[in-house]
Amino acid sequence: MFSRGRAGSLCQTRRVQSEQASGPPAAVAPGPVAACSNLADLVAARAAERPDATALVEPGPPAGPGPRRTLSWAALDARVSAVAAGLTAQGLLAGQRLALLGPGSAAWVVAHLAALRAGVVVVPLDPQSTADETAVVLADSGARVLLSARGPGPAGVTTLPLTEDGLAALAADAALLTSPPDAESLAVLLYTAGTSGRPKAAMLTHRALLAHVEHVGRLGVLTPDDVVLATLPLFHVFGLNAVLGSWVGSGARLVVVDGYPEGIGALVRDEGVTNLPLAPPTLHRLLAEPDLDAGLGRLRTVVAGAAPLPEELAAAFTARTGLPVERGYGLTEAAPGVTATFGGTGSGPGHVGPPLPGVEVRIGDGREPGEPAEIAVRGANLFSGYWPDGSDGPDADGWFPTGDIGYLDAGELVLVDRARELVVVNGFNVYPAEVEQVIAELAEVEAVAVVGRPDPRTGEQVVAFVEGRALSADRVEAHCRQRLARFKRPSAVHVVDALPRGATGKIRKGMLREMTRAEQEQR
Numbered sequence: 001m002f003s004r005g006r007a008g009s010l011c012q013t014r015r016v017q018s019e020q021a022s023g024p025p026a027a028v029a030p031g032p033v034a035a036c037s038n039l040a041d042l043v044a045a046r047a048a049e050r051p052d053a054t055a056l057v058e059p060g061p062p063a064g065p066g067p068r069r070t071l072s073w074a075a076l077d078a079r080v081s082a083v084a085a086g087l088t089a090q091g092l093l094a095g096q097r098l099a100l101l102g103p104g105s106a107a108w109v110v111a112h113l114a115a116l117r118a119g120v121v122v123v124p125l126d127p128q129s130t131a132d133e134t135a136v137v138l139a140d141s142g143a144r145v146l147l148s149a150r151g152p153g154p155a156g157v158t159t160l161p162l163t164e165d166g167l168a169a170l171a172a173d174a175a176l177l178t179s180p181p182d183a184e185s186l187a188v189l190l191y192t193a194g195t196s197g198r199p200k201a202a203m204l205t206h207r208a209l210l211a212h213v214e215h216v217g218r219l220g221v222l223t224p225d226d227v228v229l230a231t232l233p234l235f236h237v238f239g240l241n242a243v244l245g246s247w248v249g250s251g252a253r254l255v256v257v258d259g260y261p262e263g264i265g266a267l268v269r270d271e272g273v274t275n276l277p278l279a280p281p282t283l284h285r286l287l288a289e290p291d292l293d294a295g296l297g298r299l300r301t302v303v304a305g306a307a308p309l310p311e312e313l314a315a316a317f318t319a320r321t322g323l324p325v326e327r328g329y330g331l332t333e334a335a336p337g338v339t340a341t342f343g344g345t346g347s348g349p350g351h352v353g354p355p356l357p358g359v360e361v362r363i364g365d366g367r368e369p370g371e372p373a374e375i376a377v378r379g380a381n382l383f384s385g386y387w388p389d390g391s392d393g394p395d396a397d398g399w400f401p402t403g404d405i406g407y408l409d410a411g412e413l414v415l416v417d418r419a420r421e422l423v424v425v426n427g428f429n430v431y432p433a434e435v436e437q438v439i440a441e442l443a444e445v446e447a448v449a450v451v452g453r454p455d456p457r458t459g460e461q462v463v464a465f466v467e468g469r470a471l472s473a474d475r476v477e478a479h480c481r482q483r484l485a486r487f488k489r490p491s492a493v494h495v496v497d498a499l500p501r502g503a504t505g506k507i508r509k510g511m512l513r514e515m516t517r518a519e520q521e522q523r
Contacts, residue, residue, distance in 0.1 A: 037181035039209045040080060040117035042248040047077035050224065050251060057255045058106040059271065069106050069164070073251070076110070082171035083114035084179070089172045090145060090158070094119030094180050097141045097189065101125040101134065102149030102162040103258035104234050109244065110167060111147050112234070116187055116206070119179040123189045123201075124235035128485045137191050137199055141387065183207040189387050190237055190332050192429050201387040202332045209241055211380035212335040213249035215358040216242075219342045221301060222275055224251035229273040231260055231282065237336040238306045238427065243277050245335075265289040269297035279306045279427040283317050283325070284457050292320055299323065303340075305330060306427025307459040308415070311349050327352055329413060331402055333383040334359070339413045350406070350415040361413055362399060369408040372416045376401045421509075423452030423460050425487045430462055435490065438483045439464060444471040447499055449507045450490070453516035463516050464490040467499055492516075 036042060046055065051074035058069040071079065092098060098120045102108050115122045123141045125134055127150065135154045138146065146153040147162040160166055187209055189201040222228070228247055232239035247254045255271045260282055268276065276299055283304065286292060303326045304314070314325040329352035330336030338361065341353035355361045358380065364373030378398045385393025394400045405416040423430040432450035439448045447467040452460040466476055473493040480489045500508040 036206075036210055037183040038116055038119075038179065038206050039187060039213075039245065039248070040084075040113045042210075042213070043073070043077050043080055043113055043117075046248065046251045047073040049073075053224070053251070054253050056106055056109060057253065057271065059255065059257060059267065071106065076113075078174070079110055079167075079171070080113045080117055081174035081177055083110055083167050084118040085172040085174045085177040086167075086170035087115060087118045087120055087145070088177060090160075090170070092118065092120050092145060095121060095186065097121045097123050097143040099123040099125050099138055099141070099143040099146045099148075099153075099157075100162065100235070101127055101146060101153070103127055104230060104232075104239070104256050105149075105162075105258065106256060107149075107162055107164050107167055108234055109254070109256060111162060112240075112244070113248075114167075117179055118177065119185065121186045121189060123191070124240060125191075126233070126235050126485055128487070130483060130485065132483060133485060137201075140199055141189055141191075141201065183210065186384075188240070190235075190240070192332065192431070202383045203385055203387050203390065203393075204241075204332075204335050204383050208335040208381050208383055209245055211358065212241055212337050213245045215356040215379070215381060216246055216337050216340070217249050218357040219340065221342055222246060222250040222252055226250065226252040226274045227272050227298070228252050228254050228275045228277070229268060229271065230254055230256040230277075231264070232277060232279065232306070232427075233259075236306065236427065237332040238277070238279070238330070241335050242305065242330070242337060260285055263289070265292055265294075265296060268299055269295070272298050274298050275301045275303070277303045277305065280304050280309045280313060280459060281307075281426055281457050283309075283313050287313075287316060287320060296321060296323070302326065303328065305336075307424045310456065313456070329353075329415060331404075333400060333402075334377055334379070335381045335383065337381065338377050344412050346409055346412040346414070348414075351409075352413050352415055354412045361408065363407055372405050372407045374401055375404045375406045375413070423450075423462055425452075425460055425462065426458045428487045430488050432462075435462060435464065435480070435484065435488055438480060439466060439476055441483070442468070442471070442476065442479055444468040444475075447507070449499055449509055449512055451509050451512045451516060453513070453519075455491075461491040462488065463512075464493045465499055465512055466493060466495050467497070468495065471495055 052072050054070055055073040055076045056071040060068045098115045100111055112122055123143050138157055143157060145158045147160050149162040153159045183206045185206060186203055187206045188204045191199050191201045230243050232243055234240055265286055302323050305328050309327050318324055326341045328340035329338050337356050338359055339353045339355050344353035360378040362376045363369040376399045382394050382400055385391050406413050421432055435450045436448045439445055445466055445468045449465045451463055453463050455461045473495055476493045500511045
């Protein structure tokens with residue numbers, strides 16, 4: 001989801017010129033870069049420009065009574081400052097970590113911006129995660145406070161309610177608020193499971209978040225008169241900064257809901273939504289709406305991301321609605337934008353458009369950009385490495401290897417494949433090693449291999465192959481329900497006599513992938 005950031009309106013702007021194209025990331029971002037030191041500064045800028053304009057809407061439940069919440073930019077700015085002061089009064093200091101656990105809501109948005117304004121580092125948590133998964137992330141991040149919509153957290157962490165009433169009780173005198181102005185300070189820790197199965201977090205600074213807002217703002221897609229629907233999970237980088245960041249960068253109106261409500265087409269029409277960022281499975285839901293042919297009101301821009309978009313799905317949606325589906329390529333470590341099809345001329349499978357303004361893309365060593373090789377990116381929007389020591393971040397010249405394979409066609413990126421082991425379910429990364437480690441906890445398991453298979457609704461599904469005497473698929477599935485978030489759980493478990501292995505004894509996952517694809521095609 002991309003936004004118009006008007007030059008001169010993102011706080012104040014300054015121009016950073018690159019002395020050499022190969023310089024480090026802070027020196028290579030061309031064009032205007034927001035001089036704000038904190039993403040929450042953009043809320044104050046919008047409040048100064050259009051104090052009475054509606055900033056945030058949380059519709060009531062589609063069925064039954066429920067409050068409809070609206071906040072103007074001035075009211076939002078005041079609430080963010082009051083909650084930020086309350087966090088400071090709780091003893092949180094700049095740089096300390098605060099975890100957020102709850103569904104998408106106005107309260108979640110306010111809490112996120114308030115923590116940033118207080119200089120506190122936000123640790124967004126998946127509300128579907130198990131208690132064990134939550135405890136691991138809280139311990140790894142050292143979070144001192146948990147704002148939760150689902151009850152108390154583990155011992156040793158102060159838990160406060162992530163609700164409208166909870167935030168109101170937390171609020172304090174904003175005059176007490178202080179926040180060190182440092183764009184290089186850490187803003188967010190975004191967790192994924194590492195390839196070893198251990199959780200790891202990308203360290204995103206305010207500089208990285210603001211650079212993404214500035215980069216996509218220069219595309220001129222979103223204006224203050226637009227209405228953006230936020231259905232994407234806010235703990236995911238696409239929802240967190242491609243949606244929330246672009247919203248505050250543009251001054252548009254944000255309509256926030258939890259997940260994908262029934263009758264999403266009616267919601268788009270009723271709220272006057274003009275811009276709809278989504279993951280590909282939402283297109284399936286829209287195509288299944290019985291009244292889709294009645295139109296989608298003011299909607300004019302649909303942007304798909306977070307997972308590969310099947311060409312046939314995009315074509316079916318365009319045929320029904322007349323709306324093209326724009327797409328982009330990004331990653332958590334890029335906060336998240338790398339490329340987008342806005343303004344591009346290419347098309348076809350894997351095509352994700354030219355690099356965003358301020359972002360550089362290199363294929364392999366850069367000598368043969370038209371030949372598929374690993375994609376590397378560079379820009380001020382890149383992360384600062386993985387928590388806690390900044391390991392595996394951009395190299396000395398600012399380049400970060402993504403692990404994805406692609407090539408450039410007339411300057412536009414074409415994706416060939418994702419990192420080989422990664423499984424992407426509804427836009428969320430699932431690392432097979434993590435699932436394998438959980439299944440291997442069962443004493444009867446002799447060996448296990450986890451792969452992904454294509455799925456038209458979720459992009460991919462997780463499939464587990466398990467060796468083990470006296471072991472049933474039901475037992476494996478029950479164990480995974482206790483230990484893994486829903487999107488990480490295998491959709492199919494095959495108990496086999498022996499897994500295919502190579503000469504060295506390594507499991508041949510390529511053969512397993514082909515088996516799952518063949519099985520899918522036979523359905």
